[in-house]
Amino acid sequence: MKRIGVLTSGGDAPGMNAAVRAVVRGAIFNEMQVYGIFDGYEGLMNGEIEELGRSSVSDIIHRGGTILRSSRSPKFKTPEGTRRAIEQAEKFGLEGIVVIGGDGSFRGSVNLLRGGIVTVGVPGTIDNDLGYTDETIGFDTAVNTVVSLLGNIRDTTIAHGCATVVEVMGRNCGDIALRAGLAAGAESILIPEVPYDIDAICDKMIAGKKRGKHHSIIMKAEGVDIPTPELAHLLEERTGIKTRTVIPAYIQRGGSPTAFDRLLASRLGYKAVELLRDDVRGVAVGVRGEEIIVKDIEEAIDSKNKPDLKNIELASILSI
Ligand code: ADP
Numbered sequence: 001m002k003r004i005g006v007l008t009s010g011g012d013a014p015g016m017n018a019a020v021r022a023v024v025r026g027a028i029f030n031e032m033q034v035y036g037i038f039d040g041y042e043g044l045m046n047g048e049i050e051e052l053g054r055s056s057v058s059d060i061i062h063r064g065g066t067i068l069r070s071s072r073s074p075k076f077k078t079p080e081g082t083r084r085a086i087e088q089a090e091k092f093g094l095e096g097i098v099v100i101g102g103d104g105s106f107r108g109s110v111n112l113l114r115g116g117i118v119t120v121g122v123p124g125t126i127d128n129d130l131g132y133t134d135e136t137i138g139f140d141t142a143v144n145t146v147v148s149l150l151g152n153i154r155d156t157t158i159a160h161g162c163a164t165v166v167e168v169m170g171r172n173c174g175d176i177a178l179r180a181g182l183a184a185g186a187e188s189i190l191i192p193e194v195p196y197d198i199d200a201i202c203d204k205m206i207a208g209k210k211r212g213k214h215h216s217i218i219m220k221a222e223g224v225d226i227p228t229p230e231l232a233h234l235l236e237e238r239t240g241i242k243t244r245t246v247i248p249a250y251i252q253r254g255g256s257p258t259a260f261d262r263l264l265a266s267r268l269g270y271k272a273v274e275l276l277r278d279d280v281r282g283v284a285v286g287v288r289g290e291e292i293i294v295k296d297i298e299e300a301i302d303s304k305n306k307p308d309l310k311n312i313e314l315a316s317i318l319s320i
Pocket residue numbers: 009010011041071072073074075076077101102103104105106107108109111125
């Protein structure tokens with residue numbers, strides 16, 4: 001393959017820029033032409049496509065967001081949208097496209113593949129909800145951002161002797177809540193994959209207070225099926241302990257990527273280029289331990305992430 005495109009799609013994630021840089025520089029190193037597709041699938045349908053050179057990606061390895069911008073594009077999901085996207089890819093002579101995004105973006109790439117455009121998926125989402133890879137690009141940064149915020153939240157929670165419910169992102173996946181909750185020493189962690197027990201959370205809050213503890217942090221993933229204000233109200237009513245809420249929302253998606261995410265993005269972005277160079281069709285790249293892995297894209301989409309049971313147990317042991 002000699003001419004490829006690269007796009008970022010879905011929720012942006014810190015490290016997407018490092019991945020774009022790796023794709024562009026990797027393609028040039030392999031004597032391929034590389035085109036940036038702006039605004040994800042929306043831009044592909046509209047032909048927002050331009051050739052990138054080695055200096056187009058200068059000074060971006062440390063930046064959050066994505067220089068190619070991103071979008072959620074319901075139109076692309078329609079047969080008409082997919083047809084327009086394929087037409088534009090053909091017009092620009094793109095033989096393959098590196099799709100950097102989450103499971104939704106990977107599903108979109110399958111539609112392109114069926115229309116004859118070769119794609120390689122690079123997992124970029126803070127949610128870490130793709131089970132075939134240990135980590136997705138952006139997850140580590142989001143966890144570190146939440147851990148840092150929890151330091152501030154703990155200070156003010158202690159000062160007022162109260163409790164705080166912190167709601168973090170992760171549509172259907174509790175990994176940010178679990179990893180950050182463990183790292184920050186949260187008293188309770190609620191994730192969508194495991195049923196929660198209100199009585200147990202209340203008992204822990206009351207027991208802590210009796211021992212002279214001045215705070216309780218309850219970490220909740222957004223996918224848990226009780227609205228955060230309702231949960232806080234319920235806890236306060238049952239325990240008599242004032243319970244606040246904090247929802248950091250998009251703050252978790254921005255910020256400079258950690259070294260881990262920059263490395264992951266650089267390795268996976270370059271591997272995606274090698275696969276297109278060698279005309280490999282319909283795959284996604286990921287990591288298992290130290291190894292880069294290549295997975296059939298449909299299998300990658302179907303491999304739902306499972307929470308680490310050992311971490312769930314550890315969180316419960318350490319928060320007695
Ligand atoms: P993420 O990639 O972060 O999971 P989304 O789920 O929003 O984010 O997906 C990004 C985009 O991928 C969507 O806006 C849409 O254009 C495309 N997409 C998502 N799901 C599908 C699908 N089932 N078929 C085709 N395209 C899809």
